[in-house]
Amino acid sequence: MTHSTTTENRQNSKSDDAGQHGAGPRRRRRGRIVLMALLVLLLTVAGTGYWLYSDLDGNIKGIDLDRAIGDDRPAKLPTSGQNLLILGSDSRAGANAALKTGNVSGARSDTALVMHIPEGRQKAVAVSIPRDTLVTRPECTRADGSKVPSAQRVMFNSIYSQVGSACVVKTVEKISGIRMDHYMEIDFAGFKELVDAIGGVDVTVDQDIHDSSSGLDLTSGTHRLNGTQSLEFVRTRHGIGDGSDLGRIGLQQRFMTALLSEIKKQDLLGSPTKTYNIADSLTQALTTDSELASLTALAEFGRSMNGVDPSTMETIMLPVSYDRIDPNRVVAAEPQASKLWKALRSDSEIPESAKKSPATGGDS
Numbered sequence: 001m002t003h004s005t006t007t008e009n010r011q012n013s014k015s016d017d018a019g020q021h022g023a024g025p026r027r028r029r030r031g032r033i034v035l036m037a038l039l040v041l042l043l044t045v046a047g048t049g050y051w052l053y054s055d056l057d058g059n060i061k062g063i064d065l066d067r068a069i070g071d072d073r074p075a076k077l078p079t080s081g082q083n084l085l086i087l088g089s090d091s092r093a094g095a096n097a098a099l100k101t102g103n104v105s106g107a108r109s110d111t112a113l114v115m116h117i118p119e120g121r122q123k124a125v126a127v128s129i130p131r132d133t134l135v136t137r138p139e140c141t142r143a144d145g146s147k148v149p150s151a152q153r154v155m156f157n158s159i160y161s162q163v164g165s166a167c168v169v170k171t172v173e174k175i176s177g178i179r180m181d182h183y184m185e186i187d188f189a190g191f192k193e194l195v196d197a198i199g200g201v202d203v204t205v206d207q208d209i210h211d212s213s214s215g216l217d218l219t220s221g222t223h224r225l226n227g228t229q230s231l232e233f234v235r236t237r238h239g240i241g242d243g244s245d246l247g248r249i250g251l252q253q254r255f256m257t258a259l260l261s262e263i264k265k266q267d268l269l270g271s272p273t274k275t276y277n278i279a280d281s282l283t284q285a286l287t288t289d290s291e292l293a294s295l296t297a298l299a300e301f302g303r304s305m306n307g308v309d310p311s312t313m314e315t316i317m318l319p320v321s322y323d324r325i326d327p328n329r330v331v332a333a334e335p336q337a338s339k340l341w342k343a344l345r346s347d348s349e350i351p352e353s354a355k356k357s358p359a360t361g362g363d364s
Helices: 007-015 034-047 050-059 065-069 094-098 156-162 165-176 188-198 227-235 245-266 272-284 295-304 336-345
Strands: 061-063 082-089 109-117 125-128 134-137 151-155 182-187 201-205 209-211 216-218 221-225 286-289 314-317 320-322 330-332
Touching: 050 272, 050 295, 065 165, 082 165, 109 165, 125 336, 134 156, 134 165, 134 330, 151 156, 156 165, 165 182, 165 336, 182 188, 188 227, 188 245, 188 272, 201 245, 216 227, 221 227, 227 245, 272 286
Parallel strands: 061 286, 082 182, 125 314
Antiparallel strands: 082 109, 109 125, 134 151, 182 286, 201 221, 209 216, 320 330
C-alpha cells in the first residue's frame, strides 16, 4: 500500500467526524447489528402474507449490480451459500437533514455488514467493516456512466458519496474476493419511520447519557423511545464511555434486543394494518439489488432463510490496525483479514485468530 495521500482523502479526514474517534476500541467482535434487526423484520413481514402488499413493490428501489459493475467481479462460489452486503446510509439530504446526522455534506455508508449465510442456511455470520478503514477503491462507473479511476487510501464510508452504492459493492468484492449475491440499503430516515410505525421501543440504560452530537439526552432507567430518539440512541457515542465506537456498539446491541422484543410482544404479524404500515415505511427507505427489488422476491429469499436463527448469528468486526500515517484511520490487519475472508469463501470455520483486531483503542 502506498503512503501517498490524495487530496480527496485529506478532505475526508477533515470533514468526517469519524476521524476523531472512529478508530476507537475495537476489541468486541460484534459489529453494528441494528440493521440485522431491520433485515429480519423485513424478511419476516415479506414472507407472511406478502401478497397483501403487492402495491408496495413500487416503493423498493433496485440496482442492477451486473450492469453497474460489469464482468470485473469474483466468480460465484460453488456452494449454495449466500452473501449480502447490507448498508445503512447516512444521507444528509431530504428527510435525513433534520435528524442531526452531523455537519458533513453528501452521504456516507455509516454501517456496512457483509452477511454470509453458509450452505444449509442454519447459521449466519456478519462481518462489520469499520467505516474509517482505508482501502483501495477500484475503478468504478457512476450512475451517469462517467468513469472514476482507482484510488488508494480512500476511507471506506466515503465511497458511497463519491461514486455510489455499486462502487461500494465492487470495493467489498475486491477486498474480500467474495461475490455479493445481494445488496440491501436502508437510510436513517427509514429507521425513524420504522420505530414510529411500531409505536416506540422500551430501552433501559444504567447511566445518564447526554450527547450533544446525536441529540440524545436520557437519565438512567427505562425509557420509551420514539423514532427520533431511537435514531439518536443507536448513533450515540460521545455521551458514553470514552467517546468511541465501543460504547455505541453496545447500545446498538441493546436496542436490537429491545426492538425484537417489542415486535414479539405486539404480535405485529397478527395485525395486518400495523404490519402494512411497517412494510410501507421500511420499503420506502429500502434499496436492493434488482433481483430482490420486489416483495415477492424478498418473500422467497426470506423463506429460504427460515432455518437461520438470528440469535445464533455470529458478528465479527473486520480485523484492523491503526494506520501508520493517520492514527485516526485504520487498515485491514494481516494475516487476520485474509484468513477471515478465506474462511467465508470456503464455507469453513473461522479461525479464532482471524477474529482478533490489533486496533483496540488503548483498551487492553
